[in-house]
Amino acid sequence: MAAYFLAIDGGGTSCRSAVADAHGRILGRGRSGASNILTDPDTALRHIEEAARLALSDAALADVAPEDCVALLGLAGNNVGDAVSYVLERLPFQSAQIVSDGLIALQGAVGDADGAIAIVGTGTIFIARHQGELHYLGGWGFQIGDLGGGARIGHAALQESLLAHDGIRASSALTTSILEEFGNDPRRIVDFARAAHPGDFGRYAPRVVQGAADGDPTALRLMRDAAAQVDEALDAVGRITENSGRLCLLGGLAQVYPSYLADRHRVRLSEPLADALTGAVALAVQTFQTSEAAR
Amino acid sequence: MAAYFLAIDGGGTSCRSAVADAHGRILGRGRSGASNILTDPDTALRHIEEAARLALSDAALADVAPEDCVALLGLAGNNVGDAVSYVLERLPFQSAQIVSDGLIALQGAVGDADGAIAIVGTGTIFIARHQGELHYLGGWGFQIGDLGGGARIGHAALQESLLAHDGIRASSALTTSILEEFGNDPRRIVDFARAAHPGDFGRYAPRVVQGAADGDPTALRLMRDAAAQVDEALDAVGRITENSGRLCLLGGLAQVYPSYLADRHRVRLSEPLADALTGAVALAVQTFQTSEAAR
Numbered sequence: 001m002a003a004y005f006l007a008i009d010g011g012g013t014s015c016r017s018a019v020a021d022a023h024g025r026i027l028g029r030g031r032s033g034a035s036n037i038l039t040d041p042d043t044a045l046r047h048i049e050e051a052a053r054l055a056l057s058d059a060a061l062a063d064v065a066p067e068d069c070v071a072l073l074g075l076a077g078n079n080v081g082d083a084v085s086y087v088l089e090r091l092p093f094q095s096a097q098i099v100s101d102g103l104i105a106l107q108g109a110v111g112d113a114d115g116a117i118a119i120v121g122t123g124t125i126f127i128a129r130h131q132g133e134l135h136y137l138g139g140w141g142f143q144i145g146d147l148g149g150g151a152r153i154g155h156a157a158l159q160e161s162l163l164a165h166d167g168i169r170a171s172s173a174l175t176t177s178i179l180e181e182f183g184n185d186p187r188r189i190v191d192f193a194r195a196a197h198p199g200d201f202g203r204y205a206p207r208v209v210q211g212a213a214d215g216d217p218t219a220l221r222l223m224r225d226a227a228a229q230v231d232e233a234l235d236a237v238g239r240i241t242e243n244s245g246r247l248c249l250l251g252g253l254a255q256v257y258p259s260y261l262a263d264r265h266r267v268r269l270s271e272p273l274a275d276a277l278t279g280a281v282a283l284a285v286q287t288f289q290t291s292e293a294a295r
Numbered sequence: 296m297a298a299y300f301l302a303i304d305g306g307g308t309s310c311r312s313a314v315a316d317a318h319g320r321i322l323g324r325g326r327s328g329a330s331n332i333l334t335d336p337d338t339a340l341r342h343i344e345e346a347a348r349l350a351l352s353d354a355a356l357a358d359v360a361p362e363d364c365v366a367l368l369g370l371a372g373n374n375v376g377d378a379v380s381y382v383l384e385r386l387p388f389q390s391a392q393i394v395s396d397g398l399i400a401l402q403g404a405v406g407d408a409d410g411a412i413a414i415v416g417t418g419t420i421f422i423a424r425h426q427g428e429l430h431y432l433g434g435w436g437f438q439i440g441d442l443g444g445g446a447r448i449g450h451a452a453l454q455e456s457l458l459a460h461d462g463i464r465a466s467s468a469l470t471t472s473i474l475e476e477f478g479n480d481p482r483r484i485v486d487f488a489r490a491a492h493p494g495d496f497g498r499y500a501p502r503v504v505q506g507a508a509d510g511d512p513t514a515l516r517l518m519r520d521a522a523a524q525v526d527e528a529l530d531a532v533g534r535i536t537e538n539s540g541r542l543c544l545l546g547g548l549a550q551v552y553p554s555y556l557a558d559r560h561r562v563r564l565s566e567p568l569a570d571a572l573t574g575a576v577a578l579a580v581q582t583f584q585t586s587e588a589a590r
Binding site: 136137138140141143144145147155158159162163166167168169186189190193194232233235236239240 | 432436438439440442450453457458461463489527530531534
């Protein structure tokens, strides 16, 4: 068995890494750039290796190479088999396993026990573990899913601004400020929306969050609509977990949602036990010690 | 003044034409292919000329060329000035004016009086004329507007199917049949949605309409949600028109919506006086006789 475990948490904006000893104690950490293996696998590979070397360097393990380590990687874009195969064949590690970025987040948040997480960021996905079995809900992307995510909230804010412009719905400080940003020209909003990626829409979500906190009626309605959608997904999670085990919110909107969610969910929320990288370390130890024991 | 008026009703799927005499009496009609001047101006130009020649031929005006006629064209995509200039310079007519396809529809539906139309097709747009002044509401396209349109309804049906797949919302015959069409593989729905144009989503709208007629609870909810959005737009139209004048529904969903709309709107609906092409003829006579008189 390798003496060291590498854990990788790779997403669309950064790649975080940790190196741990045989007991799972973290010795060093690193961080590099984007590592979405679906949209840009070669860049992801470069950033994964860079993050691994940075963690080894941070741990002062100058004589240990990535090739001497086993690695568990939680990666965005892992739901497409071809991308996983392409990357697995090119990784510099002694042995490696790729799982979803959601799975390492779940492991970090709830540990080995049953429990569930809601990742509420630009998109949304819900992951539950019940009697050891994993269940994924949502997470289908901005175009046709990700209800309650920042991109959908931002998109709704732009749509409301057009409705306010046309006098179909009431204006508010939120819609007025968005319209002003586009020179009060609805065609510029349409042009923006036509070219926008989910992250571009998502950049309007903080305006909605702030507006709702300030009592803006449109912003409040959008937050309540979004929270109702998260409530529905959490209801489905609760049917799976029988409302047992830890329930954690993660992601950029994790601090925002609790005050908007239904009481039945809010009372069940708790802080995650640890972060996704810690979850990846734990899974690395489990995975490679188990496979060692099975030999 | 030219002896003949050509009227063109050009949209994304076809280009209809009529030729009328100096009194606005329609002598012949024609029809050719797509003529959206924004997405494909050269094809639009070819189809406009073809439709014009077919109308002249239908009227047995073998010795009259398009160059001998004045023309009024109601065209989709007319809201972008560059496209209008490009097409205007290349039209084969003695003189021509381009207006929106919505304006000729309004003229056809309500004639010269004040009144309003709701065009509820793949997209939605609302046009009111009050005290002679025109007001446009909605119509900003699928990505950020067109609430209540067939594309949005079809999109919602696909989204509901994913929610049903994940157990977040209840399944129904509608969502089950859509999921089966995609081999019960949500990733295939996601792939479809990523590449889909509004018309592709819109092809699912008739399934929702039929499902709602059959009492499918999901389809009924989607139709009621869509109708609530049309109700809101019609409320805004009513504030402009002071609920006076004719109110007509046009477009592919015009026969579907009345039973779902609020009573306050349903009681005000009436059949359009005439079609868009007839509206274009009337506008052609007005436009070119007025400009003649002004010389």
